[in-house]
Amino acid sequence: MIFVRYPQLHRVLTGSVAIFLLGFSLQVAAQTTIPRTTDGNPDFNGIWQALGSANWDIEPHAADFGPVVELAAIGAIPAGLGIVSGGEIPYTVAARAQQQANKADWLALDPVVKCYMPGIPRANYLPFPFQIIQSPAHIVVAYEFASASRIVYMDQPDFEAPLLSWMGHSRGHFEGDTLVIDVTDQMPDTWLDHAGNHHTDALRVTERYTHIGPNTLMYEATLEDPNVYTRPWTVSFPLYRRLDENMQLLEFKCVEFSEELIYGHLRKTD
Amino acid sequence: MGICARPIKLNKPNPGKLTGMLLAAGVLCCGGSLLAQESSWQLSRTIDGHPDFQGVWANNSITPLERAVGFENRELLSDDEYARLRAGVAEITDGGGDAQFGDGFFDALVSGEVQSYDPSTGNYDQTWMSHRNLERRTSLIVDPANGRLPPYTDVAAAKVTARLEHIEQHPADSWTDRPLQERCITYGMPYLLAGYNSYYQIVQSKDYVAIIQEMIHDVRVIPLIPKSAIDEKIRLWHGDSRGYWDGDTLVIETANFSDASDLRGSAGKRVFMEKFTRTAADNLQYEFTIEDASTWTAPWTAVINYSSSEDPIFEYACHEGNYGLSGILSGHRAQEQAANSNGN
Numbered sequence: 001m002i003f004v005r006y007p008q009l010h011r012v013l014t015g016s017v018a019i020f021l022l023g024f025s026l027q028v029a030a031q032t033t034i035p036r037t038t039d040g041n042p043d044f045n046g047i048w049q050a051l052g053s054a055n056w057d058i059e060p061h062a063a064d065f066g067p068v069v070e071l072a073a074i075g076a077i078p079a080g081l082g083i084v085s086g087g088e089i090p091y092t093v094a095a096r097a098q099q100q101a102n103k104a105d106w107l108a109l110d111p112v113v114k115c116y117m118p119g120i121p122r123a124n125y126l127p128f129p130f131q132i133i134q135s136p137a138h139i140v141v142a143y144e145f146a147s148a149s150r151i152v153y154m155d156q157p158d159f160e161a162p163l164l165s166w167m168g169h170s171r172g173h174f175e176g177d178t179l180v181i182d183v184t185d186q187m188p189d190t191w192l193d194h195a196g197n198h199h200t201d202a203l204r205v206t207e208r209y210t211h212i213g214p215n216t217l218m219y220e221a222t223l224e225d226p227n228v229y230t231r232p233w234t235v236s237f238p239l240y241r242r243l244d245e246n247m248q249l250l251e252f253k254c255v256e257f258s259e260e261l262i263y264g265h266l267r268k269t270d
Numbered sequence: 271m272g273i274c275a276r277p278i279k280l281n282k283p284n285p286g287k288l289t290g291m292l293l294a295a296g297v298l299c300c301g302g303s304l305l306a307q308e309s310s311w312q313l314s315r316t317i318d319g320h321p322d323f324q325g326v327w328a329n330n331s332i333t334p335l336e337r338a339v340g341f342e343n344r345e346l347l348s349d350d351e352y353a354r355l356r357a358g359v360a361e362i363t364d365g366g367g368d369a370q371f372g373d374g375f376f377d378a379l380v381s382g383e384v385q386s387y388d389p390s391t392g393n394y395d396q397t398w399m400s401h402r403n404l405e406r407r408t409s410l411i412v413d414p415a416n417g418r419l420p421p422y423t424d425v426a427a428a429k430v431t432a433r434l435e436h437i438e439q440h441p442a443d444s445w446t447d448r449p450l451q452e453r454c455i456t457y458g459m460p461y462l463l464a465g466y467n468s469y470y471q472i473v474q475s476k477d478y479v480a481i482i483q484e485m486i487h488d489v490r491v492i493p494l495i496p497k498s499a500i501d502e503k504i505r506l507w508h509g510d511s512r513g514y515w516d517g518d519t520l521v522i523e524t525a526n527f528s529d530a531s532d533l534r535g536s537a538g539k540r541v542f543m544e545k546f547t548r549t550a551a552d553n554l555q556y557e558f559t560i561e562d563a564s565t566w567t568a569p570w571t572a573v574i575n576y577s578s579s580e581d582p583i584f585e586y587a588c589h590e591g592n593y594g595l596s597g598i599l600s601g602h603r604a605q606e607q608a609a610n611s612n613g614n
Contacts, residue, residue, distance in 0.1 A: 038317045045475050116590045133480040138473045140480040142489040149489045165585035246498050251506045255455050255589045259445050266599035268443040
């Protein structure tokens with residue numbers, strides 16, 4: 001009715017819809033146009049960080065008291081929906097019991113509390129940024145936490161790990177526009193979070209990094225370890241590009257912050 | 271596991287043939303290029319057109335940081351001296367004796383005294399060490415012209431003396447009395463010790479250069495794009511770096527060092543400039559200048575030749591296995607307890 005009375009408005013609105021639809025299609029096109037390096041590969045260069053509380057517990061959990069109640073709000077554990085597909089890690093009975101034992105004494109047992117390197121995938125959801133520096137043959141992932149890092153070998157699929165390491169042995173390749181990294185040969189000592197979730201040296205992590213926007217990646221990792229899990233299982237969460245002006249990694253060498261905890265009982269007392 | 275980088279003097283039985291062998295030679299060296307040049311070699315470029323420095327590089331040069339006494343105003347060894355150096359290195363290496371770190375090789379050959387850094391509890395033997403690259407150069411320092419560090423300022427000399435006195439009286443009251451490298455924090459920026467985990471890998475993207483340092487695992491991420499300097503209140507163990515290409519040379523300027531980031535007495539006031547130039551397929555020339563008027567009476571510059579390596583970088587998980595520091599502290603506590611028990 002209104003268009004009969006105001007035919008010009010009809011034209012204006014029709015044009016607006018067309019412009020809106022054009023804008024929408026451009027937006028879709030922008031989302032499917034991912035950044036690329038000079039050689040045409042998907043470009044993962046940048047400083048990235050996960051949000052959420054997976055570092056506390058990768059399984060769904062309610063908010064809870066922290067281990068040091070004097071720290072009140074800053075020491076309390078925030079709730080989280082969890083990042084494990086299906087909600088629960090498919091542990092064997094014995095491995096679940098081990099996780100519960102770990103959790104009961106996590107402040108003393110969690111290697112990250114002592115500033116040990118966090119391993120994969122945990123390094124990717126710590127509350128610290130990390131930077132990817134990408135070349136055709138190697139991708140470096142530099143983590144702010146504890147100066148940890150990985151070299152992803154993109155051109156050496158047959159390069160076997162020389163030995164176990166805290167950050168594992170990473171070999172990568174592209175599947176379409178997804179960066180796939182196979183991580184093997186990790187030390188059994190690392191945990192997956194503060195809640196005592198764990199693995200053995202048989203752990204194999206298959207990571208998948210996929211652009212879902214110009215400043216967002218979807219991260220997915222499948223964990224296989226027949227010593228402690230009854231089947232492969234997956235975690236997934238977004239990684240956000242840090243867009244802060246002049247963003248850069250800073251130092252969190254960490255060691256200095258753990259020395260009182262580790263060596264305090266060995267200080268000379270008068 | 272931390273390694274004490276401060277050698278403890280031990281005069282071992284003189285190996286005889288090494289005695290004064292270098293000092294005896296009086297032939298002045300001819301000039302010539304410091305670096306091996308390959309006439310057919312051409313600098314390759316990354317996909318983004320930058321000079322390609324990518325690969326694993328080793329600082330295994332045998333040349334000491336400072337020129338030894340007796341070599342004043344002589345930048346290069348003579349043919350005869352060089353031959354004797356080569357023979358002496360082979361003798362030490364094949365002899366299966368204690369490991370020689372950093373400048374230890376050259377010092378031993380000049381003095382004729384092979385020193386162990388830890389004569390009390392035993393040392394690494396030479397099989398642990400990397401193969402060292404021989405050069406004719408008598409010092410890494412190229413400026414000042416005498417190849418030696420400039421004199422300390424009075425303030426810095428007093429500070430260094432006070433620190434040494436403190437360590438003598440309080441060698442291990444706390445972990446903070448121990449060297450930073452023993453605590454697995456840092457070997458300093460730059461890391462100068464040659465032949466001991468002295469490996470680096472360079473990976474280049476369009477806008478960044480990553481320099482992976484094997485020693486105590488560290489990655490320096492150098493931006494090549496314009497970025498504002500960070501606030502002066504942010505002080506860092508390894509400083510804050512900005513890089514740019516000057517022709518085919520990568521120049522990196524670093525400031526914002528923390529007051530704890532000790533490098534031979536210099537810390538928060540030092541400004542650090544590095545120049546990387548690939549001079550051959552197997553050589554990356556690393557020149558750096560350190561300026562800190564509060565510590566040295568003049569800036570100084572050194573050149574290290576990094577050689578290419580086919581080996582990968584290994585993960586140096588230092589802090590994760592630092593049983594040594596616990597052992598040192600508990601050993602001192604045990605000594606004190608024993609002394610107290612004896613009524614001392």
